[in-house]
Every structure is written in C-alpha cells, then in structure tokens.
Amino acid sequence: MTTTVTEIAGDVYRISTFAPEYGIQFNQFLIKDDEPFVMHAGFRKMFAATRDAVATVLDPARLRWIGFSHFESDECGALNEWLTAAPQAQAVASFVGVTVNLADFAVRPARALADNEVLETGRHRLRFLATPHVPHGWDAGLFFEETGRTLLCSDLFFQPGEPPALTEADLVGPARAAIIGGRSSPLAKDMPYTPYTDATLQRLADLKPRTLATMHGSSFAGDGERALRDLARVLRETLGGR
Numbered sequence: 001m002t003t004t005v006t007e008i009a010g011d012v013y014r015i016s017t018f019a020p021e022y023g024i025q026f027n028q029f030l031i032k033d034d035e036p037f038v039m040h041a042g043f044r045k046m047f048a049a050t051r052d053a054v055a056t057v058l059d060p061a062r063l064r065w066i067g068f069s070h071f072e073s074d075e076c077g078a079l080n081e082w083l084t085a086a087p088q089a090q091a092v093a094s095f096v097g098v099t100v101n102l103a104d105f106a107v108r109p110a111r112a113l114a115d116n117e118v119l120e121t122g123r124h125r126l127r128f129l130a131t132p133h134v135p136h137g138w139d140a141g142l143f144f145e146e147t148g149r150t151l152l153c154s155d156l157f158f159q160p161g162e163p164p165a166l167t168e169a170d171l172v173g174p175a176r177a178a179i180i181g182g183r184s185s186p187l188a189k190d191m192p193y194t195p196y197t198d199a200t201l202q203r204l205a206d207l208k209p210r211t212l213a214t215m216h217g218s219s220f221a222g223d224g225e226r227a228l229r230d231l232a233r234v235l236r237e238t239l240g241g242r
C-alpha cells in the first residue's frame with residue numbers, strides 16, 4: 001500500500017492511498033495555511049500512512065482543523081489519533097454531526113459549524129455547507145475553499161480503481177458508470193435520492209468550483225459548475241423515483 005501526495009490546487013494537497021482490498025483510493029486533502037486544515041481524518045488503520053504523508057508538506061503536530069463530511073470510518077476513523085498527535089487540532093463538523101456523534105466519540109470537544117459559516121485558516125476561507133443526505137448521512141456537509149474555488153466533495157463523483165490524481169477529462173461519465181455498476185454490489189444503495197438532493201447539487205453548482213476534490217478517484221480541474229449540474233441530472237436519472 002503506497003501513499004502519494006499531489007498539490008492539485010494552490011496549497012491543496014491530495015494524499016491518496018489505494019487499498020487493494022476495497023479496489024478504491026482513499027484521499028485526504030491537506031490545506032497548507034497558518035492554521036492547517038485536513039479534509040477527512042481517514043481510516044484509523046491508515047493513520048500512520050496519512051500522518052507520514054502530511055509530514056512531507058508540514059509538521060503534522062501543527063494541524064489545527066480536521067473536517068469531514070459524514071460519520072464513517074474512512075471519513076473520521078482516525079479522528080482521535082489526529083487529536084492526540086496534534087495538540088491544537090479540533091474537529092469541525094455540522095451541528096448534527098457534533099451533537100449526534102462527536103460529542104461522544106471525540107476525545108476533545110468539536111466545533112459545530114452552521115450552514116454557510118466560514119472558517120478562516122489564514123490565506124484561505126472555507127465555507128461549510130450543510131448537505132443532509134448528500135452524498136449520504138443526516139450529518140453530511142461539505143467544505144468549499146473559496147480562495148482557489150476548490151470544492152471538497154467527499155463521496156460525490158466516486159470512481160473506483162486507481163485513476164490519476166487530477167484530470168481535466170469528464171468525471172461524470174465514470175461516476176455514472178460507478179453508480180450503475182454499484183447496483184449489483186453488496187454495498188449497493190449507498191446514496192439516497194431525497195427531496196433535498198437536487199436542490200443541494202444545484203446549490204453546490206452555484207459555487208462555480210474550479211477544482212473538485214473527490215475522496216475516491218481523480219480530482220477534477222475545469223468547469224465544476226457544469227460537472228455538478230450534470231451529476232444532478234445523472235442522479236435524477238439513475239436514482240430519482242426509485
């Protein structure tokens with residue numbers, strides 16, 4: 001298992017570990033700033049690999065903020081390992097995430113972010129968007145790095161295998177194929193289609209991201225607004241009404 005580090009946008013580092021047992025990449029995103037931020041703590045069992053990868057960019061003990069989308073092991077399994085390794089670090093999540101999960105799970109108090117609240121880390125501004133059930137989970141939320149217009153989009157645009165770190169090619173086609181292929185998997189039905197799904201995707205598109213930082217698969221550089229509106233259509237066609 002090897003971990004690679006790639007700067008996919010200014011100060012945004014993709015830390016990627018391919019896990020053969022799952023056949024997918026697990027990607028964390030480190031934002032180098034006065035108050036370093038990482039999106040996804042990652043799996044507990046991958047903590048040493050993630051920490052060593054962070055150390056190629058900055059001292060892991062300097063980490064200040066740990067964000068994630070929703071409460072799952074790949075998103076926040078190593079949260080307490082991070083809180084132990086970085087004495088100034090604090091988890092940031094949705095009000096639901098903090099109240100329902102982190103208030104009990106985390107070894108130190110977490111900070112709850114309101115929908116649309118901005119977290120300033122120095123040069124960068126991270127806008128938090130509460131996105132219940134997108135990609136999944138009542139507690140779900142996403143972060144938008146406004147300075148460089150990077151959307152940290154968790155499981156949206158999921159692609160299996162070992163694609164390149166960053167692509168300008170279409171991401172929606174592979175994501176659509178993964179949704180359809182996933183229907184026959186024991187892990188099927190991971191993404192619900194709720195009364196909020198389309199409006200949430202349209203709201204993300206309105207942000208006009210230049211980079212989409214995906215947790216599983218390639219990140220995307222290009223017209224993020226168009227990719228998100230296309231993904232909304234794909235979700236409506238493949239999941240809507242089922």
Ligand SMILES: [Fe+2]
Binds near residue numbers: 072
């Ligand atoms: Fe997930």
Ligand SMILES: [Fe+2]
Binds near residue numbers: 074155215216
């Ligand atoms: Fe994930």
